Amino acid sequence: MQTVLDTWLLTRALSVTHQPINLPNCRAAGVNVLLRRDDQLPGGNKFYKLFFNLKAAQTAGKDTLVSLGGAHSNHLHALALACKAEKLKSRMLVRGYAAAADTPTLQDVKAAGGMIEFVGHGEYRRLCQSQQVALQPNEHLIPEGAANPLGEQGASYIGRAVQQQLGTDVRHIIMAAGTGSTLAGVASGLSGATEALGVSVLKGPAGGSLYSNGQGQKPRWKMLWGFCGKGYGRPLSTAMLRFWQQFEHDNGVLLDPIYTLKMLWAINQLAKLGYWRRGDQVVAVHTGGLQGRRGFAQQPEAAR
Numbered sequence: 001m002q003t004v005l006d007t008w009l010l011t012r013a014l015s016v017t018h019q020p021i022n023l024p025n026c027r028a029a030g031v032n033v034l035l036r037r038d039d040q041l042p043g044g045n046k047f048y049k050l051f052f053n054l055k056a057a058q059t060a061g062k063d064t065l066v067s068l069g070g071a072h073s074n075h076l077h078a079l080a081l082a083c084k085a086e087k088l089k090s091r092m093l094v095r096g097y098a099a100a101a102d103t104p105t106l107q108d109v110k111a112a113g114g115m116i117e118f119v120g121h122g123e124y125r126r127l128c129q130s131q132q133v134a135l136q137p138n139e140h141l142i143p144e145g146a147a148n149p150l151g152e153q154g155a156s157y158i159g160r161a162v163q164q165q166l167g168t169d170v171r172h173i174i175m176a177a178g179t180g181s182t183l184a185g186v187a188s189g190l191s192g193a194t195e196a197l198g199v200s201v202l203k204g205p206a207g208g209s210l211y212s213n214g215q216g217q218k219p220r221w222k223m224l225w226g227f228c229g230k231g232y233g234r235p236l237s238t239a240m241l242r243f244w245q246q247f248e249h250d251n252g253v254l255l256d257p258i259y260t261l262k263m264l265w266a267i268n269q270l271a272k273l274g275y276w277r278r279g280d281q282v283v284a285v286h287t288g289g290l291q292g293r294r295g296f297a298q299q300p301e302a303a304r
C-alpha cells in the first residue's frame, strides 16, 4: 500500500545521485563502480533507519527517544539531529565514562538538545542485549544502531531507489556493514538478480570464510569478511591510509575511516581477487559517517 510516508521516503531516496568513481584495480579489471551519495542526506544510512522508528514513536504519542551508542556514534549523532528537526527530545546512553568522552560527536548531540548519560561497559552490553532500559511513560527506545525491523524497512528504500534509478541489471550493490541491518533492509527492497553485499567492519568469526549468506533471504545478501584491517575503530595500516588519501584525491569524495573506507578498500581488493566480472556494474553506497571522522587520530593528510 502506498502511503504518504512511503512516497515521501522514496522521493528522498530517488533524489540521491550516483557518480562514477575511479579505483585502480577496478579500472584494470573493466569493472564500473558508481558511488551512491547517501552521505548527502542528513545522517547517511541512519536517515533511512531512523525514519520509521521516529514515526512509530510519534504515532504512540511519545516525545522522547532513547537510544544507545559509543562516544563517536553516527547513530546517536543522526538521532539527536533528527529529533531536533522533529521537535522531539532525546536521551542517549553512551558507552564509557564522561571524562574520556568529550568528543565532537557528543558536543553536537548536546548542541542539538540531546541528554547524555554515561554507562559503564558491562552495563552497556547488558542493556544492548536485554533491551531492558528503564523508560519513562513518554519515552520510546530505539535499539543501538536502529538495528530493528523498522530500521530495515527504512533501508529497503535504498534498494528500491537504486533499481528505479539505474535499472534491475545492476549486478551488485555493496555497502559497509556493522550490525548488517542496512544490508538486510537494502536486500529486501531489491527484485531480480541484483545481489546485495556487505563489507563487515568487524572481525569475523574466527577461522571464518570470506563470506556468509543471509539465511533464507530473498533476494539473498552476502556478508564479506576480512576487509576491516585491524578491526573496528582500530588504527589503519599504512596501505589503507595511503588508499584513503589516494581515493579522496582521485575522486574528490570524502570517506570516513570506520565504514566507507573499508567498503571501498574491499571493492578495490575484490577486483584484484577476480571477484567482479569484466563489464559488471557495481553500485557502492556511501552511507555517510563523515561526522565520526573528526574524532579519529589518523587523517588522510598524514599520508601525503
Ligand SMILES: *Cc1c(COP(=O)(O)O)cnc(C)c1O
Residues within 6 Å of the ligand: 044, 045, 046, 074, 075, 145, 147, 176, 177, 178, 179, 180, 181, 182, 183, 256, 259, 260, 287, 288, 289, 290
Ligand atoms: C552505522 C553505519 C553503517 C553500518 O550500518 P549497519 O546497519 O549497522 O550495518 C555503515 N556506514 C556508516 C557510515 C554508518 O554510520
